[in-house]
Amino acid sequence: xxxxxxxxxxxxxxxxxxxxxxxxxxxxxxxxxxxxxxxxxxxxxxxxxxxxxxxxxxxxxxxxxxxxxxxxxxxxxxxxxxxxxxxxxxxxxxxxxxxxxxxxxxxxxxxxxxxxxxxxxxxxxxxxxxxxxxxxxxxxxxxxxxxxxxxxxxxxxxxxxxxxxxxxxxxxxxxxxxxxxxxxxxxxxxxxxxxxxxxxxxxxxxxxxxxxxxxxxxxxxxxxxxxxxxxxxxxxxxxxxxxxxxxxxxxxxxxxxxxxxxxxxxxxxxxxxxxxxxxxxxxxxxxxxxxxxxxxxxxxxxxxxxxxxxxxxxxxxxxxxxxxxxxxxxxxxxxxxxxxxxxxxxxxxxxxxxxxxxxxxxxxxxxxxxxxxxxxxxxxxxxxxxxxxxxxxxxxxxxxxxxxxxxxxxxxxxxxxxxxxxxxxxxxxxxxxxxxxxxxxxxxxxxxxxxxxxxxxxxxxxxxxxxxxxxxxxxxxxxxxxxxxxxxxxxxxxxxxxxxxxxxxxxxxxxxxxxxxxxxxxxxxxxxxxxxxxxxxxxxxxxxxxxxxxxxxxxxxxxxxxxxxxxxxxxxxxxxxxxxxxxxxxxxxxxxxxxxxxxxxxxxxxxxxxxxxxxxxxx
Amino acid sequence: xxxxxxxxxxxxxxxxxxxxxxxxxxxxxxxxxxxxxxxxxxxxxxxxxxxxxxxxxxxxxxxxxxxxxxxxxxxxxxxxxxxxxxxxxxxxxxxxxxxxxxxxxxxxxxxxxxxxxxxxxxxxxxxxxxxxxxxxxxxxxxxxxxxxxxxxxxxxxxxxxxxxxxxxxxxxxxxxxxxxxxxxxxxxxxxxxxxxxxxxxxxxxxxxxxxxxxxxxxxxxxxxxxxxxxxxxxxxxxxxxxxxxxxxxxxxxxxxxxxxxxxxxxxxxxxxxxxxxxxxxxxxxxxxxxxxxxxxxxxxxxxxxxxxxxxxxxxxxxxxxxxxxxxxxxxxxxxxxxxxxxxxxxxxxx
Numbered sequence: 001x002x003x004x005x006x007x008x009x010x011x012x013x014x015x016x017x018x019x020x021x022x023x024x025x026x027x028x029x030x031x032x033x034x035x036x037x038x039x040x041x042x043x044x045x046x047x048x049x050x051x052x053x054x055x056x057x058x059x060x061x062x063x064x065x066x067x068x069x070x071x072x073x074x075x076x077x078x079x080x081x082x083x084x085x086x087x088x089x090x091x092x093x094x095x096x097x098x099x100x101x102x103x104x105x106x107x108x109x110x111x112x113x114x115x116x117x118x119x120x121x122x123x124x125x126x127x128x129x130x131x132x133x134x135x136x137x138x139x140x141x142x143x144x145x146x147x148x149x150x151x152x153x154x155x156x157x158x159x160x161x162x163x164x165x166x167x168x169x170x171x172x173x174x175x176x177x178x179x180x181x182x183x184x185x186x187x188x189x190x191x192x193x194x195x196x197x198x199x200x201x202x203x204x205x206x207x208x209x210x211x212x213x214x215x216x217x218x219x220x221x222x223x224x225x226x227x228x229x230x231x232x233x234x235x236x237x238x239x240x241x242x243x244x245x246x247x248x249x250x251x252x253x254x255x256x257x258x259x260x261x262x263x264x265x266x267x268x269x270x271x272x273x274x275x276x277x278x279x280x281x282x283x284x285x286x287x288x289x290x291x292x293x294x295x296x297x298x299x300x301x302x303x304x305x306x307x308x309x310x311x312x313x314x315x316x317x318x319x320x321x322x323x324x325x326x327x328x329x330x331x332x333x334x335x336x337x338x339x340x341x342x343x344x345x346x347x348x349x350x351x352x353x354x355x356x357x358x359x360x361x362x363x364x365x366x367x368x369x370x371x372x373x374x375x376x377x378x379x380x381x382x383x384x385x386x387x388x389x390x391x392x393x394x395x396x397x398x399x400x401x402x403x404x405x406x407x408x409x410x411x412x413x414x415x416x417x418x419x420x421x422x423x424x425x426x427x428x429x430x431x432x433x434x435x436x437x438x439x440x441x442x443x444x445x446x447x448x449x450x451x452x453x454x455x456x457x458x459x460x461x462x463x464x465x466x467x468x469x470x471x472x473x474x475x476x477x478x479x480x481x482x483x484x485x486x487x488x489x490x491x492x493x494x495x496x497x498x499x500x501x502x503x504x505x506x507x508x509x510x511x512x513x514x515x516x517x518x519x520x521x522x523x524x525x526x527x528x529x530x531x532x533x534x535x536x537x538x539x540x541x542x543x544x545x546x547x548x549x550x551x552x553x554x555x556x557x558x559x560x561x562x563x564x565x566x567x568x569x570x571x572x573x574x575x576x577x578x579x580x581x582x583x584x585x586x587x588x589x590x591x592x593x594x595x596x597x598x599x600x601x602x603x604x605x606x607x608x609x610x611x612x613x614x615x616x617x618x619x
Numbered sequence: 620x621x622x623x624x625x626x627x628x629x630x631x632x633x634x635x636x637x638x639x640x641x642x643x644x645x646x647x648x649x650x651x652x653x654x655x656x657x658x659x660x661x662x663x664x665x666x667x668x669x670x671x672x673x674x675x676x677x678x679x680x681x682x683x684x685x686x687x688x689x690x691x692x693x694x695x696x697x698x699x700x701x702x703x704x705x706x707x708x709x710x711x712x713x714x715x716x717x718x719x720x721x722x723x724x725x726x727x728x729x730x731x732x733x734x735x736x737x738x739x740x741x742x743x744x745x746x747x748x749x750x751x752x753x754x755x756x757x758x759x760x761x762x763x764x765x766x767x768x769x770x771x772x773x774x775x776x777x778x779x780x781x782x783x784x785x786x787x788x789x790x791x792x793x794x795x796x797x798x799x800x801x802x803x804x805x806x807x808x809x810x811x812x813x814x815x816x817x818x819x820x821x822x823x824x825x826x827x828x829x830x831x832x833x834x835x836x837x838x839x840x841x842x843x844x845x846x847x848x849x850x851x852x853x854x855x856x857x858x859x860x861x862x863x864x865x866x867x868x869x870x871x872x873x874x875x876x877x878x879x880x881x882x883x884x885x886x887x888x889x890x891x892x893x894x895x896x897x898x899x900x901x902x903x904x905x906x907x908x909x910x911x912x913x914x915x916x917x918x919x920x921x922x923x924x925x926x927x928x929x930x931x932x933x934x935x936x937x938x939x940x941x942x943x944x945x946x947x948x949x950x951x952x953x954x955x956x957x958x959x960x961x962x963x964x965x966x967x968x969x
Contacts, residue, residue: 053969227968237964243954245946246717248710269956276942278949280717285743289710292703292740296714299701300679300722301947304714322704412965415958421951454947455679455699455715456722463676465692467702476623476647477692 021112021214026056026081028092028215030165033105034158035098037069042183043158044075045407047165050176051079052228052409055220059085059526061406061602066253066345072101079217085409086527087602092215095161097139102127114213116161116168135209137164142200147193156197163201170212172219173202227374227412231403232307234374235333236261237413238381239305240269243421244331246304247281248293250312253345254401255335258307287312291319291330298329299466301426301454303385305331310339310352313359313396320394321360322468324491327441327450329388329424332396333381335404338600347600348401350522351572356396357550357580363488367498368550369397372525373410377403380548383503389424391498392452400571402523402602425451432461440464440475441487448494495551502549505556508532509543516616517563518544518595519556521577523602524569530605531612538609540616542567550580557585560592565619567612569595571603593619622648624696636672644669646696650689656808656834656849657687657756661694663811664725664754667818668695671866678723679715683708683737686763687729687756687834695725706737709744709753713935716749719945720936723822724751731761734770734789745798745827750934752821752828755791756808758836759847766839777844790916792926795829796909801929802828803908805922807852808835813924816864816891820925823864825886826934833921857915859900859924860893885930893925902928 030047034040041062048060059078065071078088090110096102096117109115109132117123119136128134139160143153159180166176177195184190205211235258239247249259263281270278284290290306297304308316313334323330336352338344356368367387369380377399384395425445432438432453438461441450453462464475472483508529520528525546535542545559560566560581568578575594582589595611597603624645632640644665649658668678675697682688684705691700703711712726726744733741733755744753759772768776771791772784795803802824806814814832821828833852835841841848846855860881867888883891883902893902900911908927915922942949 225965225969227965229968241955241961243949243951245949245954246714248714248717269960270954272942275940277940278942278946278953280936280939280941280946282713282717282747282939284710285739288707289713289740289743292707292710293714293717295703296681296701296711296716297718297946298714299711300715300718302714302718304718318704319707412968413961415955415961417958421955453699456676456719459674459676460697463697463699465700465702467700468704469702 024092024215025218026079026220028079029088029090030077030079030093030095031091031105031108032075032095033098033101034073034075035100036065036067036071036073038158039155040073040075040097040158043162044077046159046176046179046183047162048077048407049179049228050166050171051077051217052223053175053179054172054217055223056081056217057083057085057222057409058228059409061087061402063601064346072098081220081222083222084526084530084605086530087604089604089606095165097157097161106132114215116164118157135168137161137201137204142204143197146196146200152193156193159194159197160201160204163198164205165201166198167202167205167211168209168213170216170218223409225412226409228407228409229374230257230405230407231371231374231377231399232257232335232405233261234377234413235307235381235397235399235404236263237265238378239331239385240265241378241415242303242382242385244303244305244385245279246293246297246302247279247306248284248290248297248304249306250284250287250290250308252287252309252312254337254405255307255309255312255333257405258333258335287315288319291316291332294330294332295319295323295328298388299455303331303389305333305385307333307335309335309337310355311342313352313355317360320366321362321364323394324360324364324366325362326466326468327392327452328466329392330394331381331384331388332394334396334398336398336400344600346401348523348602349571349598349600350398350400350524351576351598352398353572353576353580356398365495365551367391367393367395367502369395369503370521370548371397371399371403372522372546374403374408375410375413378413380503386422387501389426390422390449390501391494392424392449393494398522400523425449427451427453427457427462429458432458435461438462438464439473441471441490442473443490443493446493447497448490448492449497499551499553502551502553504553505548505559506546507544507559508546509541514541514543515564516540516542517559517566518542518569518612519547519559519566519577519581520544520569521547524571527603527605527608528569531608534605534609535612538613540613542612547577552581552584556581560585560587564591565593565615566591567593567595567615569603569608571597573598622650624648635669637674639669639675641665641669643697644675644695646691646693649693651686651693652838654837655686656758656832656836657690658693659808659811660754660756660814660832660834661690663814663818665694666811667815667822670815671819671822673723673822677721678725680725680727681708681712681715682727683729683732685729685732685761686836687727688732690756691727706732706735707740708732709737709740709749712751713744713747713749716751716935718947720750720941721945724749725822726751726753728753728755730755730757730759730769730771730791734791742794742798745795745800745829748801748826748932748934748938750825750827750936752818752830754818755829755831756834757791757831757847758834758840759845760836760840762836762839766836773846776846777842779839779842790912791831792829793909793912795831796905796912796927800829800927801826801932803927804829804925805831805833807833807856807923809849809853810856810923813858813862816862817925819864819866820862820885820889820891820928823885823887823889824928824930826929826932852921855919855921856923857920859902859911859922859926860896862925863892863894865890865892883928883930891925891928902926
């Protein structure tokens with residue numbers, strides 16, 4: 001047995017001389033292949049955070065299965081001096097811990113790249129591949145020699161490879177140690193063992209390989225005051241700052257951590273000294289009930305929200321139609337995932353656009369916001385509450401799994417203490433006393449937004465009947481055609497008012513510099529901006545615009561008018577944003593070229609640049 | 620269409636403690652069929668609220684979809700109302716209640732709205748012990764779509780087209796008892812002397828109060844052979860006891876027979892006075908209520924009256940441990956942690 005293993009063993013570089021190559025600093029992709037549920041997440045996070053603390057722009061991404069324990073999971077870290085935070089093709093270094101996926105993992109390393117594995121047992125020759133460097137570290141043996149309890153051995157193995165990377169990539173060891181001490185601040189007992197595991201990895205790598213490798217990191221100050229945080233945390237925190245007092249939700253990947261974060265911050269920031277809560281969080285029986293509760297609470301004057309994903313939005317359609325028609329504020333965070341149906345629950349997509357934009361039967365339209373960074377998740381969630389109350393309608397914040405569940409380097413959250421919540425047109429008892437007549441659906445100001453009252457406001461003025469049935473200006477049920485149509489037309493007027501209130505697009509490069517324009521939104525932004533540079537290097541200057549909201553503002557229309565060909569980049573199969581643009585702005589479809597990516601992984605700059613180059617050649 | 624009543628009121632009409640006449644508790648003119656049981660229930664609700672001197676604006680009425688759910692338009696015209704979507708009133712009520720725990724919430728639903736499309740939300744409203752009155756106007760059929768059997772139609776009950784319902788009925792009070800509802804009652808739209816005090820007691824109860832009210836559909840389910848017709852219900856009703864509601868402030872002057880009567884003190888200090896108690900039934904013993912219900916069913920009787928009450932319980936706000944101030948009255952200063960706190964939060968992400 002032993003003999004046959006030995007005969008299958010492939011050559012392993014002993015002194016590291018065989019991994020010479022060109023020196024590459026702060027520009028690499030490192031992927032960790034782990035088994036779900038083995039504690040690798042915190043070790044991988046330790047690695048990414050260390051790079052971040054060294055002042056180097058970093059973008060970590062979890063590629064995880066719909067599973068709690070046992071299936072393969074990956075963590076991919078892009079390190080980029082230039083600040084490119086999108087995914088990049090080609091893996092420079094693979095840390096392979098999972099035998100299940102090893103064959104694929106070996107194959108995915110770029111030519112000349114590095115493959116770190118556990119050589120406690122020799123690697124079978126099947127896994128050997130020419131053209132990449134194999135760096136064996138006896139992780140299991142080291143844990144067996146130094147640690148006693150089995151769970152600890154499993155966990156410290158992860159820290160050992162972080163130690164090895166620290167030496168191989170020339171990371172600042174002290175920075176890594178600091179983060180370990182912070183991570184275990186509340187479980188101090190664990191600090192010495194973690195530091196030991198780190199040191200074992202560092203030492204082994206230094207003794208057996210030429211450290212650092214040609215791909216390596218160097219300290220920078222490019223991170224400045226940025227923070228590293230995920231979008232769901234940002235949304236939850238945004239809802240706290242916006243004054244949400246009622247959250248109703250039903251657990252669904254990838255949105256669950258939005259309400260988790262909200263609840264966590266509420267316990268910290270919304271509890272009285274006696275422990276009473278200035279907030280109510282209800283885990284509903286399903287998504288229908290979740291949005292129903294949000295609507296009930298908003299109708300009754302509390303700021304309220306829910307967080308869900310595509311399947312949840314499908315279920316919420318009925319209530320979204322009610323909120324649109326009865327004009328009740330509501331905030332919904334849609335953390336999009338791969339559809340249709342159950343689809344790819346743990347993969348990312350931007351494929352709920354049409355579902356959300358026209359949710360529910362009859363003539364309905366909904367206001368959507370498209371954040372592209374955690375900072376915008378915070379800002380736009382807060383803004384959604386103002387818009388919902390100003391416009392008395394549901395506002396959906398369209399994030400996605402990539403934005404929601406991955407940490408992103410982003411500008412720090414900020415809040416203007418002088419800013420007041422916009423509670424919209426709500427009449428107080430005093431207002432009602434001074435008012436000649438109250439009609440819940442009377443368009444007094446001509447902007448399509450009417451005045452509402454909150455139940456209990458006045459002993460005998462301002463009460464009305466909220467209903468999903470047609471009604472007149474005084475909220476009385478009617479089946480007459482004229483008042484019904486007046487009401488529907490007023491809702492269109494309100495939609496036009498919304499165009500002046502929603503966030504305007506952002507432009508990159510100077511407008512009308514080129515005949516070609518590029519439109520993107522949400523998490524496609526990172527890759528799109530990098531693609532702009534790639535195309536520029538090829539001699540293609542392209543104007544770019546990032547859409548931040550639906551309805552589309554005037555600027556969006558003008559940008560499309562100003563360019564002959566406009567590439568629309570999105571992460572879905574059916575070019576849903578393009579469809580919305582064509583439908584809402586009556587654009588000639590030939591003018592809008594689809595640039596699509598929908599395999600469930602975050603879009604890359606290479607994908608965009610390749611497709612656009614092809615598009616330019618064709619046109 | 621909804622037709623409003625004239626606002627003129629005769630000056631000699633007597634007023635209650637908060638200065639409203641009985642007419643002030645009415646709503647728009649009903650568009651339900653003449654003789655509909657639901658209109659009688661609307662009348663009982665108005666009567667109960669008038670007699671309890673509830674300020675109309677301190678009560679919110681909520682409903683789903685169906686004949687029953689139309690009724691909130693026809694009572695308490697000075698209260699805010701919310702006619703939501705089919706079977707989803709409980710979730711809207713939950714949200715409203717979370718926003719402001721100080722209003723009285725009156726949910727009106729039907730047998731289709733509760734026992735079929737809304738079953739999921741109904742059971743969870745019970746489970747959360749919402750502080751609300753939940754009235755089911757139960758006629759065993761879908762009136763608004765012309766009389767199809769509903770899930771509360773008894774097996775064997777003959778509908779208007781002459782066919783017998785083959786399926787088992789869902790008994791909402793039995794379900795409520797099983798689910799842990801803290802106030803469970805059944806009544807009949809034609810029996811105001813029983814229904815009005817039950818509604819008052821339900822309003823005084825600080826948790827989920829279910830009243831399943833048999834309310835015959837004169838148009839589609841009042842025929843011979845139907846077990847939800849006026850004649851059938853009248854002939855088969857058997858009350859657990861007669862019910863009186865005694866408000867907190869009122870002194871009890873009448874003497875009741877020991878042994879056959881029982882006085883239950885509610886959380887707000889008011890009383891439910893029960894007389895002629897059924898044998899082997901204790902209104903505060905859930906199991907005895909279930910036994911009584913099953914025995915009545917075996918005898919082909921419809922058990923009405925108060926079935927069970929648990930005067931002290933933690934309702935949703937208690938369970939969530941919310942502050943005493945209604946959440947919708949909290950000010951920006953109470954809610955927004957401010958820029959300085961945000962800076963320290965940012966620091967945790969570096």
